[in-house]
Amino acid sequence: MSHSIILPRLMEIGDGALQKLPDMMRALGCHRPIIITDKTMVTLGQAAKVESLLQQKEIQSTVFDDTIPEPTDASISAGVNAISTGNYDCLIALGGGSVIDSAKAMAVLAGSGGEMRDFRFPRIVSETALPLVAIPTTAGTGSEVTRFTIITDAENDEKMLCVGPSFMPTAALVDAELTHTLPTRMTADTGIDALTHAIESYVSRKGNAFSDYHAREAMRLIAPNLRRACQDGSDIQARADMMLGATLAGIAFSNASVALVHGMSRPIGALFHVPHGLSNAMLLPSVTAFSLPAAPERYADCAKAMGVADPQDDTDFACQKLLDELHALNRDLDVPTPEGFGIDRTAFFTNMDTMAKQAMASGSPANNPRLPSHEEMVDIYSQLWQ
Incomplete structure (x- = not known):
């Protein structure tokens, strides 16, 4: 019996992997990213570090830091609205599983439209999504290499499982140095x-x-x-x-x-x-x-x-x-x-x-x-x- 295996198109793994982000952007043909993160990453200076790293290679970026620990359809809509206001050609997710899950959902809705509940399991989602580079800052969810996202339907407090190749990040940077200060x-x-x-x-x-x-x-x-x-x-x-x-x-x-x-x-x-x-x-x-x-x-x-x-x-x-x-x-x-x-x-x-x-x-x-x-x-x- 055969099995369909889905992985990111590009991966960089190991200490210092973050430094390869500009090279990865060029390999993907992306030039105008929006960084999806949370306020903790901003406070810790991690978002600024990514911005600076990109700017050194003349890649301009914008930060959206309004993701929340348990993402809801409303928080995803806020991100999609932010994406729609700029001429962005990709997303960079910087954070833990909730941030990466949020970015996955935003990439799909920004690329194909609709509402989050339209994509809930058992539907297998293969619609167009904006390219997504996932940079995990925790050693846990593995969201950077999965075809799943979990988003809460705020109307009934139900966590919606969403599945499909559209939710697989295009690329992943896995750098353990980003976890050294994790509580x-x-x-x-x-x-x-x-x-x-x-x-x-x-x-x-x-x-x-x-x-x-x-x-x-x-x-x-x-x-x-x-x-x-x-x-x-x-x-x-x-x-x-x-x-x-x-x-x-x-x-x-x-x-x-x-x-x-x-x-x-x-x-x-x-x-x-x-x-x-x-x-x-x-x-x-x-x-x-x-x-x-x-x-x-x-x-x-x-x-x-x-x-x-x-x-x-x-x-x-x-x-x-x-x-x-x-x-x-x-x-x-x-x-x-x-x-x-x-x-x-x-x-x-x-x-x-x-x-x-x-x-x-x-x-x-x-x-x-x-x-x-x-x-x-x-x-x-x-x-x-x-």
Whole structure:
């Protein structure tokens, strides 16, 4: 059986990759970019650094910094309006997953028109999009190499999954130096997000030899370095390994799809404004325990790739080590329960039925090795409170 593999047209990976941006612009034939970012990147001087880098090569750019952490259709429209006012021939996304997801959506709407809800899954989007250069500043989402974006429909607080080749960035610059000042909490949340991408793509029903290879290598890089990067943000090698691991995990899940963790995570984020990586972390141990009986050998492989199980361990022992490690990781990285995050118990339990419906509608649970019922998803949500 063959599989369609989609990747950016150009990629530059490694410390100092950002310096190649002007060369990449020329290779793409782009001369008038708009930089899509957020106010944090402006405050930290990262946006100005990119502007200066381009200006040195006589490439003039403009900054749009009104993206938000959980992008909505309204925030995307604001960006599209800004793009329409200038003679821009491409977008440069500078920031974390929310910024890159926002830029992907803006590139499609600026290129093809319409509204965000027109492009929601199960539609596979292949319309014209403006060229997009993605520059991640976190080691987590892998959005720079994926054909997905997640945008919240502000009318009903539902996170819309949008899928298709139109959302794949044209080019990606992956420079670990941009993560050296990332705060511990964000390092932890985005790192667990990347680990979740690798695990879910490896057990996904849509997995294949290509995605499996990248998922295993991502787990090998992320698992031993996540705690290191959180404990010592100046650990340059740990940062570099995390950055490469996150990109490999993005390649894996973009070509295999995520599964139940992500399906159930999105409604928590949309309704209670929990950062995406953090809601994934809340769910990962419980969903893994639920799913494990349907694919024990695959989960045992994950434990061995992560280095928490020995190659000679039998399947059951390796799987138990994986569960133990996921719980320990959440403890070590101070991942809160929904209650610890500050979510109201009554609101959480009242919305569990809605969250389960939205999770199922996203399509991601259908990729899980063990297919959940509505009731089983509600039960998993209730376990998080315990």
